[in-house]
Amino acid sequence: MELKDKLVSSFLAFENTVDVDTAVHDIRSQAIKTFEEKGFPTKKEEAWKYTSLNTVLKHDYSIFPKEENALDFKDINKYFLHDLDTYKIVFIDGKYSSHLSETTHDKIDVCLMSSALTHEKYRLIIENYFNKVARKDGLTSLNTAFSREGAYIYIPKNKLADKPIQIVHFSTGNEAAQMLQPRNLIIVGENSHVQIIERHQSLTDNPVLTNAVTEIFADKRAIVDYYKIQNDNQNASLIDNTYIEQHAQSVASVHTFAFGGNITRNNLNFYQKGEGIDSILNGITIIEGKQHVDHNTLVHHTEPNCESHQDYKGIFAEKATGVFNGKIVVNKEAQKTNAFQSNNNILLSDKATINSKPQLEIFADDVKCSHGCTIGQLDDNALFYMKSRGIGEKEARALLMYAFANNVLSSVKIPQLKSRINKLIATKLGVNIGFDL
Amino acid sequence: MLEIKDLHASVEGKEILKGLNLNVKAGEIHAIMGPNGAGKSTLANIVAGKEEYEVTKGGILLEGEDIEELAAEERAHKGVFLSFQYPVEIPGVTVTNFMKTAINETRKAQGLEEMPAKDMLKKIREKSELLEIDRKFLSRSLNEGFSGGEKKRNEIFQMAMMEPKLAILDETDSGLDIDALRIVANGVNKLKSEENAIVVITHYQRLLDYIVPDFVHVLYDGKIVKSGTKELALELEEKGYDWIKEEINA
Numbered sequence: 001m002e003l004k005d006k007l008v009s010s011f012l013a014f015e016n017t018v019d020v021d022t023a024v025h026d027i028r029s030q031a032i033k034t035f036e037e038k039g040f041p042t043k044k045e046e047a048w049k050y051t052s053l054n055t056v057l058k059h060d061y062s063i064f065p066k067e068e069n070a071l072d073f074k075d076i077n078k079y080f081l082h083d084l085d086t087y088k089i090v091f092i093d094g095k096y097s098s099h100l101s102e103t104t105h106d107k108i109d110v111c112l113m114s115s116a117l118t119h120e121k122y123r124l125i126i127e128n129y130f131n132k133v134a135r136k137d138g139l140t141s142l143n144t145a146f147s148r149e150g151a152y153i154y155i156p157k158n159k160l161a162d163k164p165i166q167i168v169h170f171s172t173g174n175e176a177a178q179m180l181q182p183r184n185l186i187i188v189g190e191n192s193h194v195q196i197i198e199r200h201q202s203l204t205d206n207p208v209l210t211n212a213v214t215e216i217f218a219d220k221r222a223i224v225d226y227y228k229i230q231n232d233n234q235n236a237s238l239i240d241n242t243y244i245e246q247h248a249q250s251v252a253s254v255h256t257f258a259f260g261g262n263i264t265r266n267n268l269n270f271y272q273k274g275e276g277i278d279s280i281l282n283g284i285t286i287i288e289g290k291q292h293v294d295h296n297t298l299v300h301h302t303e304p305n306c307e308s309h310q311d312y313k314g315i316f317a318e319k320a321t322g323v324f325n326g327k328i329v330v331n332k333e334a335q336k337t338n339a340f341q342s343n344n345n346i347l348l349s350d351k352a353t354i355n356s357k358p359q360l361e362i363f364a365d366d367v368k369c370s371h372g373c374t375i376g377q378l379d380d381n382a383l384f385y386m387k388s389r390g391i392g393e394k395e396a397r398a399l400l401m402y403a404f405a406n407n408v409l410s411s412v413k414i415p416q417l418k419s420r421i422n423k424l425i426a427t428k429l430g431v432n433i434g435f436d437l
Numbered sequence: 438m439l440e441i442k443d444l445h446a447s448v449e450g451k452e453i454l455k456g457l458n459l460n461v462k463a464g465e466i467h468a469i470m471g472p473n474g475a476g477k478s479t480l481a482n483i484v485a486g487k488e489e490y491e492v493t494k495g496g497i498l499l500e501g502e503d504i505e506e507l508a509a510e511e512r513a514h515k516g517v518f519l520s521f522q523y524p525v526e527i528p529g530v531t532v533t534n535f536m537k538t539a540i541n542e543t544r545k546a547q548g549l550e551e552m553p554a555k556d557m558l559k560k561i562r563e564k565s566e567l568l569e570i571d572r573k574f575l576s577r578s579l580n581e582g583f584s585g586g587e588k589k590r591n592e593i594f595q596m597a598m599m600e601p602k603l604a605i606l607d608e609t610d611s612g613l614d615i616d617a618l619r620i621v622a623n624g625v626n627k628l629k630s631e632e633n634a635i636v637v638i639t640h641y642q643r644l645l646d647y648i649v650p651d652f653v654h655v656l657y658d659g660k661i662v663k664s665g666t667k668e669l670a671l672e673l674e675e676k677g678y679d680w681i682k683e684e685i686n687a
Binding site for chain 1: 485486487488489508509510512513514517518519521524525527528529530535538539540542543546578595599
C-alpha cells in the first residue's frame, strides 16, 4: 500500500486512541481531508522543483510506535548540551520520555503537547493558537491530522524563561522504518523571552521520516531565539515546517545548522503582524555524500517599519545537493521595510550542486530590499597565502571554510551552543583547529 | 642560502623566466629591480611555491636542498617567507588567530610542541611594537578593510613572527607613505642577521635608501641581465631601464 493510502486509512484507528471530544477533533478531521486531497508534494510543484520525496516515501513506515522504548542517558548524553543547565523535553520514537526530560509548570509551562491538547485548562489557548499560523498544505495537514505529541511551551507576559529549553527527538530504530510527526506549540507573551534548541536524532541506520510542525507566537516585544541542529544519520529524512507569527516590536531568530541526514527540507515561515518587528533567519549547511538540504524560507512583511535578515551559508562536498529558495513578500502597507537576504555557497567538488533562488514580491514603494547569492570554490590565492605561512593544505581549506561560516555563528547567543556548533563544524571538516571563532 | 640555477618557468604555456641565476648567501640583502613584466613577481611566487607555475628547467636550492618538489607550506616550514605584493583578505580570521595557527602548524611540522599561549602573546606584543601596530588591529580580520600601508606593515609583522631564514619582499614599498616606509624598513633591518637573507623586489630605489642592499640585480625578460652594488640602483633611478634594454639588444 502506498504511504498516502496507509496514512489515510490509519486515521480512524488513530482517532480511537485519542480523545475525540476535544477542540482539535474537527481540525484533525478537516486536516486528513486536506491531506487526502493534496497528498505529498511532487517535483511538479514550483516549491518542490529541486527536492524529490520519492525515494523517501517508498519505505513501509510504521506510523505508530508499537512499544515504549527506553534509552539510557549515558548512551545519548552526547546529543545534549550537557554543559548547560536547561529544561529538556525528550521523545523516544514519538513518545514522551519523562525519565530523560526536565519540564516545569512553575510560572512558565514547559511540557507536553499531549497534555495541552487534552486538559481542560489549556482549552482556550489551544482554541486560540493551535493550527492558526500553520499553512494548510499537504504535509502540514498530515501532521495536523496526526498531531498528538510534541513540545508545548507557554511563557506568560513579562517572564524570562530562566534557562534554555532543549527539545530532542530520538528514534531508536526498533522498527524497520519509522515515521514521526511531532507537533510543537510555543507561545511567548508580551516582553517575554525564550531560547530553544531542537534536535532530531536517529540512533540506527533504519530509515526514519520526520514530518514536524512547529507553531510559534511571539507577542509584542517578545524575544524568541530558536536553534535547530540537524546532524542526523544517513537514512534519516526530515521535513521541518516552522511557522512564526510575530507581533509589534518582537524579535525572532531561527538558526538552522544542517550538517547531515538523507533529505532535509526546511520550510521556515515568518509572518509579521505589527510594526517594528525584526525577523532573523540564519543557516549553515555543510554536507557531503549524497545528502540533500533544501531551505525554503518565507518572510511576509505586512506593516510598516519592520526588518528581516536572512543569511545562509552552504558548503557542499562530493555529490551533495543544496537548495535555497528565499521568498520575501512586502505588502503595499509595509512602507519603510528593510529586508535583506544573502545566500553564499562553496562547492568543493564538480559533482556537488546548489540551486539558489531569491523570490521578491514587493508591493510597497518606499522599502530597502536586497538579495545576493554567490556560488564559488575556495579562493586559490587565499589558499596560497595561508600555505605560504606554513599552514597545510587541509588546515588552510578548513580555516577558510570556518571563516566562511563565521558570521552566521557570531549571532548565536548561547556560548555553550556556539562552542558545540564550532566543534561540529571542525568534525565535519575533519580538522582540529586550535581556536574558537 | 638560496641558489637558483638556470631557472626556466612558464605559466599557461607562456615562458616567463628564461634561465635565471641567483646566489644569495646568509647575511646578505639582495635587491631585484626591473621593468614591469620582467618576471619579478613570478620569481617571488615560484620560490614561495605557488603551484600554477611550471618549472621547465633548472632548479631552486635552499641551503643546498632542492625545494622544487615541496609544497608552499613545506617551504615555509624550512624558513621561506614571502611578503606579498597583494596580501589576500581573509574575512573571519583575525590577525592574531592567523599567526597562532601559522606558528603552531610550522612548529608541529618541525617536530616542536605548540608555543605556550603566554609566550605567543609576549611575542605578538613585542613584534607588533616593533612595527608600531596598534593592539586593536590584531583582532581585526586578516587584511580585511586594511589600507595599502596597513597590509604591508602586517606582512612585515608576520615576517617578524615567523622569523624566516629567507625573506622575499615583493614590492613591499608600494602603497606606503614615507612614515610607514620608514617603520617597515626599520622593522626589516632589525630582523636582519648573519643567519638569514633578504631578497627585496622593487621598482624604485626609494626603499633601498632604508634597506641597504649588498647586491642589486636587474631582471629583464626573464633573466638577470646586470648585477652590481647599491650604486646600480641609483643609476637605474636616474636613467630608467631603457639604457639596459639598449645594452642587451645591441
